[in-house]
Amino acid sequence: MVLRAIFLILAAFAFAVQAAGADLSPEAGDDAVAAPAPSVGAARPEPLSHAAMVKAAITSYIIPHIDGLKAAAEQLPTAVENVCKTGTPAAQKDLDERFEKVVVAYAEVDFLRFGPMLEKGRREQISFWPDPRGFVARQLRLLLSSKDEKIAEPGALAKQSAALQGLPALEALMRDKDTPLGPGEAAHYRCIVAGAIAANIVRLTNEVSDGWEKPDGWADKLLHPGPNNDTYKNESEAAVEIVKALIVGLGLTGDLQLKPQIDPKIKLAPPYQKSDLQKAYYAASITALHQLYDTVDLESWLPPDRLWMKDWALGTWRALESSDGFGGKAAHAERDDVPTPREVFDRTNGLRNMVANRLSIAAKLTVGFNELDGD
């Protein structure tokens, strides 16, 4: 028994070190290397079945957030129109606020990169980011120089590049200090393009919502797996899709939002930085991922000798939520100290590894490939 207890503590310690990115530096925080004693004798809840996991994710997370994105997007065209008609500070402020709501709502579903978001490249069309090779700026410059007003015709923008169709292109027009959106002649064509983009974002978010919620849509597909289902042959495959989204989301947040801050080799501007929304984007990403993590409750599958992982995860979420994602403290921080960017990155990475390599296995799920594979 003594040997077993020592083994468990050593195993817990080894995992915590690995999950925290093997970072034993002081700034990594106490929780990163803590080896909580395994809980003993606590009553265990029944593990959430794969089918229940999927149902909970759809009803409690996916559909409400997809609806939220759709509702936020519907406010954009009028706001763009008002700015272009009046150019008043009030109209500008209104557009800024509505734009922020759409960006935040999008951040909450960015990692649902399957189904209606994957089909026809809708995800890239709504939010073409990251853009390390500057497609948005280059292609927008070409479009603006063409002054082709046919772009305002229904469906015309939908046939153009994804880089021109969504939020980053609209942001570029909104933040151009040389030629701001407004009633003047100089901004006439820009306003035509901005209006077309806003309408296109509404179309895309409607299509995504419809794709999820219509009869025989993606929600039904996930909820009714089986031999005749062309995508999900059993409940486990449907559950894997949800867990994969969680892993992809943690990967996106770690590698695209956090890692560029600590690796000088990576030259990548944060999302929606022109609008100073990078912190709002980070906060929305983390809140959303935490909510989905709790919803699918992979921890309910942990055997008694691994229950310490719950404590580690709790400390990690607390650290991620205490950070503003850029070295500062979040408004609602639960920790007194400010987690360093390195700690935030390592913990995000550790959490991803824990979900991918520990919790999913405990839940008897085989996680395979995703779009982040490859170069």
Place this chain on the structure above:
Amino acid sequence: MSRKSSARGRAAQLLLAVTVAASLGANPVFAGPPATKDIMKNYGDLAEAMYSDALTKAKDLDKSIDAFLAAPSTETLAAARDAWKASRVPYMQTEGFRFGNKVVDDWEGEVNSWPLDEGLIDYVDKDSYGDSKEENPLYTANIIANKKFRLGPKMLDASKIDKKVIAKLNSALDVESNVGTGYHAIEFLLWGQDLHGTGPGAGERPASDYDLKSCTHGNCDRRRDYLKAASGLLVDDLEEMAGDWKPDGKARKALSAGDESVQLATVLTGLGSLSYGELAGERMKLGVLLHDPEEEHDCFSDNTHNSHYYDQVGMMEIWNGKYDGATPVSGPSIAELARAKAPDAAKRVDDAMAVTLEKIKAIKVKADSGEMAYDQMLAAGNDVGNKMILDAVDALVSQARAIEAVVAGLNLKVKIEGSDSLDDPDKVAKAK
């Protein structure tokens, strides 16, 4: 079960299978799943045969470049271009070995890096290419025209262009699109930029760009040195990889170091990751969503349809353990194992691979017919072409899902890679 009793069981199964097959007048059928060690030996043999064929074709390319440089003409340039296209056929079939095998993945950047900022290498059309790119200080460095230039704190002496100098260009200044070597650098040197956008036509570099007597675009001597160094380096690199897959080579050794389940998972990781993230995502979907011909894989030569097609052919060969190359290989495969242990999942892969092949073949047939090249298919407003590409993307994603089902059916685990900080903490700077 002990090894002896297992062998007796296999022998009994074999006898039964042969008896049944003989009674049906068919070829013998080997019942029971193949052993992992036999699958992995055949997998290594496949890799060795495929990389050896890629090496042979790279040597042919090198010889045709010698012939072209000896007497630059439209005809000898066309022969070199044909040799380049032929060299892509066996190489693309090897790409299913890349992901999962670290030895291959670490090496791959030297031979098939893409996309590249070609202005690093030679002259470009500034109207379409531009003068500069914020992310890449070497965007128009043009090493062929410049005998030295700054690489960060150091000056690169390129007074003589050779293999060592061009190898230093790869990922220079930590910019991935700085590519100095490999198939695509050679492709650019043979074709030049494709200035037709999404219209018909590929690059039209004149043979006189290499003619010392009537040189066009200047620096023909240095351009010749570059082309020869690049083709020679490609041969060297493929020699290395073909050697790595010989029975005592480091790729086989690295693979055999893992336990059996890790070895089998490596095979499926290669197929799944190439199908989804790489081919469906990076190489196909992004290009059609951006409608940008620079995003097609073989953008100078308009050979993209063939590259994608042979990627799929290679994945099917690896899955089935069978390759009809210069040295035909056929043996126990992961497909056989899956058919025995997870038949529904195996059938799903078989079906998905057939659908993917059909979709990519449709692209190849359309492009080969001359009706529509790949860069025309991805043009904005080309609904027919866009759909052909997106159909292939969807098929590849389904193929990855099917492979994932085999991973589950065989009770394997695909390793989800951590970020650099976990795999190599030194790669990431300490917190600021």
